[in-house]
Every structure is written in C-alpha cells, then in structure tokens.
Amino acid sequence: MTQTIVIAEMNNNAVHPSTAELVTAAMAIGDAPTVIVPCTDASVANGAANMGAGTVIAAKSGAFTHYDAGGWAEALDAVAPPGTVITGASPQSKDLAARIAARRNLAVIQDAVAIDGNSITSPVYSGKAMQTVSISGPAVVSVRSNVFAASSGGATEASVIDTDGNVATSVAEFMARASERLDVGEANIVISGGRGMGSPDNFVHLESIADTLGAAVGASRAAVDTWEAIPHAMQVGQTGKTVNPSLYIAVGISGAIQHLAGMRSSKYIVAINKDADAPIFQHADYGIVATWEEALPVLHTALKSMLD
Amino acid sequence: MPNIVVLVKQVPDTNAKIAVSGNRVDLSAVKMVMSPYDEFAVETALQHREASGGEVTALTVGGAGCDKILKDAKAIGVDRIVRVDAEGEMDSNALQTVLAKAVTELGAEVVYCGKAAADTGAGSTGPGLAERMGWASVSNAIGASFDGGLSVIAPSGAGNAKLNVPLPAVVSCDKGDFKVRKPNVKGIMQAKKASVDVHSIDAPASSVTVTSHSLPPAKPAGKTFDGGAAAAEVAQLLRDEANVL
Numbered sequence A: 001m002t003q004t005i006v007i008a009e010m011n012n013n014a015v016h017p018s019t020a021e022l023v024t025a026a027m028a029i030g031d032a033p034t035v036i037v038p039c040t041d042a043s044v045a046n047g048a049a050n051m052g053a054g055t056v057i058a059a060k061s062g063a064f065t066h067y068d069a070g071g072w073a074e075a076l077d078a079v080a081p082p083g084t085v086i087t088g089a090s091p092q093s094k095d096l097a098a099r100i101a102a103r104r105n106l107a108v109i110q111d112a113v114a115i116d117g118n119s120i121t122s123p124v125y126s127g128k129a130m131q132t133v134s135i136s137g138p139a140v141v142s143v144r145s146n147v148f149a150a151s152s153g154g155a156t157e158a159s160v161i162d163t164d165g166n167v168a169t170s171v172a173e174f175m176a177r178a179s180e181r182l183d184v185g186e187a188n189i190v191i192s193g194g195r196g197m198g199s200p201d202n203f204v205h206l207e208s209i210a211d212t213l214g215a216a217v218g219a220s221r222a223a224v225d226t227w228e229a230i231p232h233a234m235q236v237g238q239t240g241k242t243v244n245p246s247l248y249i250a251v252g253i254s255g256a257i258q259h260l261a262g263m264r265s266s267k268y269i270v271a272i273n274k275d276a277d278a279p280i281f282q283h284a285d286y287g288i289v290a291t292w293e294e295a296l297p298v299l300h301t302a303l304k305s306m307l308d
Numbered sequence B: 001m002p003n004i005v006v007l008v009k010q011v012p013d014t015n016a017k018i019a020v021s022g023n024r025v026d027l028s029a030v031k032m033v034m035s036p037y038d039e040f041a042v043e044t045a046l047q048h049r050e051a052s053g054g055e056v057t058a059l060t061v062g063g064a065g066c067d068k069i070l071k072d073a074k075a076i077g078v079d080r081i082v083r084v085d086a087e088g089e090m091d092s093n094a095l096q097t098v099l100a101k102a103v104t105e106l107g108a109e110v111v112y113c114g115k116a117a118a119d120t121g122a123g124s125t126g127p128g129l130a131e132r133m134g135w136a137s138v139s140n141a142i143g144a145s146f147d148g149g150l151s152v153i154a155p156s157g158a159g160n161a162k163l164n165v166p167l168p169a170v171v172s173c174d175k176g177d178f179k180v181r182k183p184n185v186k187g188i189m190q191a192k193k194a195s196v197d198v199h200s201i202d203a204p205a206s207s208v209t210v211t212s213h214s215l216p217p218a219k220p221a222g223k224t225f226d227g228g229a230a231a232a233e234v235a236q237l238l239r240d241e242a243n244v245l
C-alpha cells in the first residue's frame, strides 16, 4: 500500500477538526497516515489524537511561529517520510502543498473532492466542470473540507521531532481586519447581499440575521464595487472568496456565473430576489421570489423563534 | 534595477459556458482571455517597475494561440513578451520545471503571477516555482509597496499582515485594492508591432494524466415560493428538511 502523510490543518495554533477528514481521504489512497502537526509547542499535537492516524508526529520548530511557505515546507519535508502527502485546501494549506510538492519533485493536485485509489477528482473552470486524474507514484493532494467523513480511533499519542526551516519573510505589521465579523471563508453559514440591497446601510438587516445564525456576511462584486463601505474581503466569487458552507443565503444577487463560481458548492442555497427569472433561482434549493424588504423581517423572526 | 517577470496564462473567458463532450471539456467555441488574477499580477509588476526601474517581461507557457494575451500584456505596458512553446497537458511538476528554466534564462529577480488560474483554480504555480528556484514566496497578495525593499500585504490568521519579502521572490496576486490600468492607443499600436520571443524548453514527463471531465452533478430542482411571507416556511425547511440550523 502507498504510504500516506497528512499535514494537520491548523487554526490559531490548534489542530482543526477537519484534520480527521484528511485522514479519511488519505486512507482512500493508502495506509492509515502519519499525521504531522506543525507546532512551536508539542502539546498541541495531542489535538490529533483519536483521528484515525497510524502515527502522530509533533513537528516542533520556531519556523512555525508565523506562516512562511518556504520555511514550513522545508521543516515539514525533513520530518515527513516518503509517500503521498495530504493537506487541507484552505488558501494557506494549498500554498504549502504546492511548495512541499515542488521540494519533492512531485505533482500537486488541489481541491480534491473524491478519491479512489490513484484516481482523484477536483473541480476545474471555477466549478463548471469536474476533472478526474490518475496519478502514478506519490503526489501531494489538497482536500476540500466538508466532503469526507471524519475518521476516529488510531494513534492517541504524539512523538516529538525537532525540525527547522529557513524563514525568509518577516511580519512588518499585523493589520486588524476591517470588521470584527466572522470571515466568509471560515463560516459554516454565509448570508450575502448584492446590488439589490439598494444601499450599504441596508446590510444591517443581513448582519442582524447573521448574528442570530452565527453566520458571516458576504457580498457580490457589484456591491463591493458600488459601495465603498463594503470591503473586498466580503466578496464571494471568481475574483473574491470561494466558500463551501452548509448554508448560503443570497439576497438581491442575480446569480452571475462569476458569483456562482465562489458559492455553487455550498450544501444548501437560499435565494431571495424580486425577479422570478434571476439565474440564482436555478441554483437555489429554496427560492423566495420577493423583495428583501418583505422577506428578511419574516425570515429573521422565524429564525429567532426557532433558535433563541 | 530588478528584472521583473510576470506570468500570464490564457484561459476561457469566465463568462463562457463550459461544455463536455466525449469525457473531455470542449473549448472549441470558447473565447480565450488572460486569466483574471494575472491582470493584478501585471499591474503589480508595472508598479514595481515604476518604483524601482528595471524591465518587465510577460511570460507564458503554451501554444501560438497564447500570443494574444502576451500582446494584451504588451498593450498594457510590459517591456518584453516571451512564450515557451508547449502543446498539450502538463502536470504541475512539468510546468514548474519549464518555468524555472525560463525564469533562470531571463535572469529574473522577482516573479509575479496570479493567485490561481481560472481554469485549474489551483494556485500551485507561484509557490511551486519559488521552491524550485530556492526563493521566498508569498501567495494571495492584495497589495505591495516597493520603497525600502519589497513588502506585500497578504492574509494572515484572522486578518492581514504586511510582510517584508527578501528578493529573489515569487508573489502570487489576488484582487488588490487598486484599479488595473487599461491599454491606451499608443500601447495598442506598440503591441501590434511587438514580436513574441519564442523559447523551446524540454518538459519532463507528467505523472498525472487527465482521465475524464464531467459536468458537476446536477442539483435536484429546488423549491420556489412566492412572496416574503414564505420566508417563515423556508426557515422551517432549513431546520427540518435540510438540517442545517
């Protein structure tokens, strides 16, 4: 069987639960993987216990203090045995996957959504088509979250290996994000507004529903381009963020192909639009033909009574 | 004065419908354009030249049909346009090996590229090229400044960070908070006359082969409701039928 290695998905210096999904993906290729946890403090590697790993290694290094693609790839490469390497598909993990692959002279396949032995499927053309490739020999594969079931059992303890890498970049300044709100790329529910919201001030109606749901607020490019108060960080789509939440609510968004590119893989899509012919309705699980002025207060009341 | 290279790739227009026939995408009827993020890479490269002098070379790997996007880059203001002649599919390993040789031949000190090509959506090329060159890299940059050395703004943790980037380096560019310049009449005239410098570089064999393309699984038709009052029913369905609340 092919030896597999999972680079743990990290969030705020902790092992992210989606790492257990990466273990399942690795086992679709080969043996129970070696899970490697990049860390400065080896105790965080305990977070990868009971995720189905064959072995867990805490790769401990000062190089992991801030993210530097080259330094991280070098430090992880030194610890990882040969084999097929699996990472998450967050922007940072895809970047790391590409550098590890190049370091090992391997090919990299990004955003896998299905794996069957050496056959791997991922979306291409912004999700307008799926591509299946076959790999001969080891490769590096990044795997989308929310696709594979989480694995469990397996290794319960981590062994610690000290490692190092040459960190080339340095942080001159951390910049707080424009708002304290949840980022669309991280949220499990996203509610987005488009030009149909009429004015940036009306986004407060989306924000209050987002607060009820624990959701992030997103926007179409038309909204971002038209209103200065709506920052690009909120943009979903081809030239914005790609989101994969379990629920996406599009309000006053027509559903242009470039917007769909960023959200079409959401598990459930709700659309609120006053135009029954808006293309977004062809992609919605639940479509409401109404103005947002009519629909949002009703939606908010119903959600509040359900969730509070 | 740095030698600046910007990578550009030809891809289907993002408005285009992608058809699949015989298990392969059929691009014969599709308009081809420069990949959208590459426009931000070109703009960043030109801003770098304006700040520190030097030359900008636009580089692509592809067939003769890709000359058009090189001419587009020329019209916007790059100095030189270079194409490494290649046909057919290459995996990331083969493509990056070719790019590394080309970037070495061009004597580049800094390379800008798009954060992800609109066809692959991968985002592998920038960091992979940097690793092969032994260079620093930063991906998904949304801004850059050039006085006192290169620094870029890129996502970091929950926010953004301004990073000092020692040269040589590869920077992959996201949509920035700036407008990309458009070609002017003079640029378009120059681009018409400009000739593409064609290189040939051997690519190693690919270990990844495309076996099939398919359309994404069709979603079952959704339910549509008329009038805002239906929002209450939808909320209920989200909980009871979809199980997402």
Ligand SMILES: Cc1cc2nc3c(=O)[nH]c(=O)nc-3n(C[C@H](O)[C@H](O)[C@H](O)COP(=O)(O)OP(=O)(O)OC[C@H]3O[C@@H](n4cnc5c(N)ncnc54)[C@H](O)[C@@H]3O)c2cc1C
Pocket (backbone or CB within 6 Å): A193, A194, A195, A196, A197, A219, A220, A221, A222, A223, A235, A236, A237, A238, A239, A240, A241, A251, A252, A253, A254, A255, A256, A257, A258, A259, A262, A272, A273, A274, A275, A278, A290, A291, A292, A293, B014, B036
């Ligand atoms: C290269 C390229 C990249 C792009 N990248 C992106 C991207 O990343 N993300 C993106 O979103 N777009 C992107 N676009 C733009 C895209 O083509 C569309 O122009 C954009 O998505 C439209 O945004 P919208 O739906 O908010 O606005 P519109 O198309 O103007 O739609 C507004 C909608 O609101 C509805 N409406 C109006 N009033 C109300 C009301 N009171 N209540 C309810 N509904 C109402 C209307 O019926 C309409 O459907 C890109 C375009 C290009 C060419």
Ligand SMILES: Nc1ncnc2c1ncn2[C@@H]1O[C@H](COP(=O)(O)O)[C@@H](O)[C@H]1O
Pocket (backbone or CB within 6 Å): B007, B008, B009, B035, B037, B038, B041, B059, B060, B061, B062, B095, B112, B113, B114, B115, B116, B117, B118, B120, B121, B122, B123, B124, B125, B126
């Ligand atoms: N064949 C190519 N020729 C030139 N540049 C390329 C090529 N493929 C990818 N790139 C560059 O690398 C970026 C990311 O591509 P990808 O890794 O495929 O997502 C693109 O936006 C281009 O800037």
